[in-house]
Amino acid sequence: MRSKEAGALTGEGRVREHSSAAVAGKYWAVFRTQLLNSLAYPIDLLGRSLLIVLFMWIFMNLWRVTYGAVGASSIAGLTLADTMWYLMMAEAVMLSKHDLSETFSEQVKDGSVAYLLNKPFNFILYHFASGLGDSLLAFGGNLLIGSAVVWLMVGPPPGIAGWIFAGAAVVLSWLLDFCFSALIGLSAFVVEETNAFRWIYQKFLLLLGGVLIPLDFFPAWLQTISLNLPFAWIIYGPARLFVEPSLARLGHVFLQQCIWLAVVGGIVWVIYRRVVARLVINGG
Amino acid sequence: MPAISVRDLRKTFQMKRKSAGLRGSLRALWRPTYQSIEAVRGLSFEMEDGELLGFIGPNGAGKSTTIKILTGILHPSSGEAAVLGHVPWQDRQALAFQIGSVFGQRPQLWYHLPAVDTFYLFGKIYEIDDSSLKRRISFLAEAFEIEELLETPVRKLSLGQRMRCEVAASLLHRPRVLLLDEPSIGLDVVAKQRLRMTIQRMNDMEGVGVLLTSHDAGDIETLCRRVIIVNHGEIVYRDKVSALKRRYLTVKTVDVRYNEQLAPDFSLPGVEMVKVGRYGAKMRFDTRVTPVEPVISGLAAAGSLADVTVSEPSLEEVISAIYARTEV
Ligand SMILES: Nc1ncnc2c1ncn2[C@@H]1O[C@H](COP(=O)(O)OP(=O)(O)OP(=O)(O)O)[C@@H](O)[C@H]1O
Ligand SMILES: [Mg+2]
Numbered sequence: 001m002r003s004k005e006a007g008a009l010t011g012e013g014r015v016r017e018h019s020s021a022a023v024a025g026k027y028w029a030v031f032r033t034q035l036l037n038s039l040a041y042p043i044d045l046l047g048r049s050l051l052i053v054l055f056m057w058i059f060m061n062l063w064r065v066t067y068g069a070v071g072a073s074s075i076a077g078l079t080l081a082d083t084m085w086y087l088m089m090a091e092a093v094m095l096s097k098h099d100l101s102e103t104f105s106e107q108v109k110d111g112s113v114a115y116l117l118n119k120p121f122n123f124i125l126y127h128f129a130s131g132l133g134d135s136l137l138a139f140g141g142n143l144l145i146g147s148a149v150v151w152l153m154v155g156p157p158p159g160i161a162g163w164i165f166a167g168a169a170v171v172l173s174w175l176l177d178f179c180f181s182a183l184i185g186l187s188a189f190v191v192e193e194t195n196a197f198r199w200i201y202q203k204f205l206l207l208l209g210g211v212l213i214p215l216d217f218f219p220a221w222l223q224t225i226s227l228n229l230p231f232a233w234i235i236y237g238p239a240r241l242f243v244e245p246s247l248a249r250l251g252h253v254f255l256q257q258c259i260w261l262a263v264v265g266g267i268v269w270v271i272y273r274r275v276v277a278r279l280v281i282n283g284g
Numbered sequence: 285m286p287a288i289s290v291r292d293l294r295k296t297f298q299m300k301r302k303s304a305g306l307r308g309s310l311r312a313l314w315r316p317t318y319q320s321i322e323a324v325r326g327l328s329f330e331m332e333d334g335e336l337l338g339f340i341g342p343n344g345a346g347k348s349t350t351i352k353i354l355t356g357i358l359h360p361s362s363g364e365a366a367v368l369g370h371v372p373w374q375d376r377q378a379l380a381f382q383i384g385s386v387f388g389q390r391p392q393l394w395y396h397l398p399a400v401d402t403f404y405l406f407g408k409i410y411e412i413d414d415s416s417l418k419r420r421i422s423f424l425a426e427a428f429e430i431e432e433l434l435e436t437p438v439r440k441l442s443l444g445q446r447m448r449c450e451v452a453a454s455l456l457h458r459p460r461v462l463l464l465d466e467p468s469i470g471l472d473v474v475a476k477q478r479l480r481m482t483i484q485r486m487n488d489m490e491g492v493g494v495l496l497t498s499h500d501a502g503d504i505e506t507l508c509r510r511v512i513i514v515n516h517g518e519i520v521y522r523d524k525v526s527a528l529k530r531r532y533l534t535v536k537t538v539d540v541r542y543n544e545q546l547a548p549d550f551s552l553p554g555v556e557m558v559k560v561g562r563y564g565a566k567m568r569f570d571t572r573v574t575p576v577e578p579v580i581s582g583l584a585a586a587g588s589l590a591d592v593t594v595s596e597p598s599l600e601e602v603i604s605a606i607y608a609r610t611e612v
Contacts, residue, residue: 018411022411025408025411026408026409026411028408029404029405029407029408029409030405030408030409032400033394033397033402033404034395035314035402037394037396037397040396040397040437041396084289111391114389115357115387115392117356117357117376118357118376118380118385119380119406119409119410120377120381120409120410121409122379164351200335221520275303
């Protein structure tokens with residue numbers, strides 16, 4: 001890994017003009033270092049991915065019975081195989097997203113947040129880059145093990161387009177989820193206990209985000225509500241795209257994700273600016 | 285222009301006070317009461333470019349708070365400060381490129397990775413191009429004698445080795461000023477000496493100014509020419525280390541042994557006899573009250589001398605005497 005450092009950036013002495021390449025290089029390096037860090041414990045990494053086996057086994061039993069009881073080969077346009085592959089992708093995203101809000105709150109409470117501020121980088125972007133490094137590996141592991149299991153249960157996965165489209169959407173999912181985590185984490189500056197917020201967010205994802213059940217199975221009114229909330233675009237969006245990779249759907253998912261990113265990300269940014277000012281005044 | 289200048293710096297922390305028990309917690313939630321802690325109370329000092337300045341004081345004196353303010357991660361309640369021409373809390377990011385900091389109680393190296401990985405990360409963060417970074421790392425590795433350690437995961441290093449890596453990491457971007465908050469915490473004698481040597485070496489070679497806090501008088505004695513002593517957020521002493529010694533190391537303890545028996549009523553004017561034996565004595569005197577010359581000649585006149593030892597209190601004792609004097 002280390003030898004790859006050679007000769008990417010040129011120029012003599014130190015680069016000081018803050019070229020966008022140098023700035024992007026920072027966060028890339030943070031991402032890469034976190035990746036290395038996660039790789040330092042491969043067994044741990046594997047352990048995290050084994051949970052998905054259990055989930056898929058439970059889902060398989062649940063949905064096999066359901067499909068049997070309904071007596072149809074497809075429900076709301078999804079076959080049992082579709083549903084299982086949907087859930088595999090949903091779980092993979094859910095289990096690999098890195099909960100930054102906890103790290104955030106801890107760092108705020110014990111004051112170590114201050115020590116991350118004495119370097120020339122943006123605190124939020126730093127956390128995002130490092131979270132991404134962590135998520136990517138976990139996602140890879142979950143996907144690998146999850147697909148192996150589901151393949152055995154219901155047969156081959158959707159085509160290559162599904163993987164590519166879903167993969168692209170998942171990156172935006174992480175970004176959106178990161179914004180929520182950051183929001184919860186930043187609230188630690190105001191309230192001491194952030195667990196309640198974290199709990200509520202998790203439940204929203206589980207119920208209205210489509211982690212436990214494809215939103216297509218919801219009654220129409222609940223579907224409307226869910227699809228108009230951001231949570232669906234973190235889990236349901238990419239997972240549904242995975243089993244039905246049409247360009248139209250891809251465009252729709254991206255659009256929704258971008259809208260919510262702009263909204264939630266904007267809020268995070270505003271709050272962050274105020275919080276940093278406050279932090280520097282109060283000291284962690 | 286001094287590297288650091290601080291004028292009437294103050295920092296008061298507001299701490300939420302919580303009484304014990306559930307009732308207390310609930311009340312604190314409803315109507316929190318605040319307690320103010322004056323961590324820094326009107327500090328003023330300057331540090332020259334390239335100077336090694338000692339900054340010491342007992343626990344809770346406000347040293348770390350001051351250093352945090354100087355790195356820009358803490359906003360003072362009032363007062364002024366300039367570090368290399370920047371107001372730290374207004375110019376934190378720009379300043380970060382020019383100063384380095386090590387907090388002995390807060391390691392910055394990634395624990396599970398080899399130090400060199402953190403070095404490369406910091407290199408990117410400080411926007412150092414790859415070839416300069418490589419040269420810099422090998423230079424620092426040699427100066428800090430850590431070539432052998434760079435590839436080992438940090439968790440497997442001894443504390444002394446790790447601290448040398450920490451300080452080296454803080455110098456990657458060639459800072460003009462280094463803020464070291466207790467770098468020698470927990471180190472053994474040998475590790476402390478090696479760390480001091482490397483700090484001294486970097487100061488010699490690159491002229492980096494160092495503001496150093498420590499609870500070890502030896503660190504200050506070997507490294508710093510000037511020292512500032514703080515207690516309860518205020519400066520209680522500032523001068524050259526040598527002057528500190530000259531001023532406070534005035535109490536001499538003398539141990540004498542003779543080849544013949546001493547007179548049983550042996551004594552000298554102005555000298556406190558701690559212990560008088562048959563062939564020797566232990567005594568103490570203050571050079572500000574009793575000059576040295578008559579004491580020594582008195583000792584020589586008392587008989588045929590076999591051995592004389594004169595000792596003075598350690599800097600450590602002097603400092604604790606100053607702390608005690610400024611206790612309120
Ligand atoms: N974030 C904070 N909130 C409230 N009080 C604080 C905070 N940080 C420091 N203090 C208080 O300010 C005072 C000075 O603390 P500081 O850490 O600066 O001392 P110090 O000189 O570094 O001591 P030590 O030698 O133990 O490291 C202490 O009374 C401490 O309890
Ligand atoms: Mg301290």
